[in-house]
Amino acid sequence: MKVSMYDTLLELPLFQGLTKENITSIIEKVKMGFHKYEAKQNIAIQDAKCNSLIFILDGSVAITTTDEKYNFKIEEQVNGPYIIEPYSLFGMHTKFNATYAAMGDVDTLNIDKGYILTNLCKFEIFNLNYLNILSNRAQNANNKLWNSHIGNTHEKLKNFLALRCIIPKGKKTLYITMEDLASLIDDTRINVSRALNELQEKGVLVLSRKKIILNDFAQLISEVESMEND
Numbered sequence: 001m002k003v004s005m006y007d008t009l010l011e012l013p014l015f016q017g018l019t020k021e022n023i024t025s026i027i028e029k030v031k032m033g034f035h036k037y038e039a040k041q042n043i044a045i046q047d048a049k050c051n052s053l054i055f056i057l058d059g060s061v062a063i064t065t066t067d068e069k070y071n072f073k074i075e076e077q078v079n080g081p082y083i084i085e086p087y088s089l090f091g092m093h094t095k096f097n098a099t100y101a102a103m104g105d106v107d108t109l110n111i112d113k114g115y116i117l118t119n120l121c122k123f124e125i126f127n128l129n130y131l132n133i134l135s136n137r138a139q140n141a142n143n144k145l146w147n148s149h150i151g152n153t154h155e156k157l158k159n160f161l162a163l164r165c166i167i168p169k170g171k172k173t174l175y176i177t178m179e180d181l182a183s184l185i186d187d188t189r190i191n192v193s194r195a196l197n198e199l200q201e202k203g204v205l206v207l208s209r210k211k212i213i214l215n216d217f218a219q220l221i222s223e224v225e226s227m228e229n230d
Contacts, residue, residue: 009109160184
């Protein structure tokens with residue numbers, strides 16, 4: 001294995017704090033699957049069983065979360081190194097929450113759930129890293145749920161996306177009708193339309209038929225927070 005691969009693994013949150021000697025020991029004992037994907041190939045599919053940790057080592061991945069019940073979907077993008085849904089490997093619902101597709105050439109590393117339990121969990125730093133990831137997600141989710149329908153229309157729009165987006169920054173594309181969006185954030189269509197058009201005038205997003213494109217989610221958060229302080 002090349003040195004650059006060691007360095008890449010050590011950049012991943014679950015392996016941070018481990019030494020190269022630790023990584024070598026893991027590689028020798030744990031069955032790892034290295035895969036290459038081309039553009040538009042699916043890496044993981046929404047509602048499919050999550051049986052392994054999938055690490056995006058290099059490349060860009062499109063994330064699509066579809067809610068068929070409420071008729072909307074959100075598209076995002078993430079660059080490696082990145083771990084796909086480590087929280088979906090355990091618990092009552094061990095299925096992927098979104099579909100992950102390669103946007104170009106993508107390299108991944110898969111580690112089977114069984115090998116994680118029998119080998120990786122022997123490393124205290126790995127366990128601590130995993131617990132921190134799960135705890136941070138739970139705490140962030142609690143904060144998002146607490147604020148989901150609080151505030152004015154701008155804040156509700158921000159919280160709606162914050163609650164459903166996997167990556168808290170970057171470009172987002174929301175496919176939804178104005179009526180459905182208003183219903184989901186418990187507001188009127190007129191208020192939603194007015195708020196979205198104000199944000200469009202500020203260059204935060206672009207509106208088109210049944211589609212809202214955000215240039216950068218962090219920009220939306222910053223703009224809404226500045227409105228709160230005015």
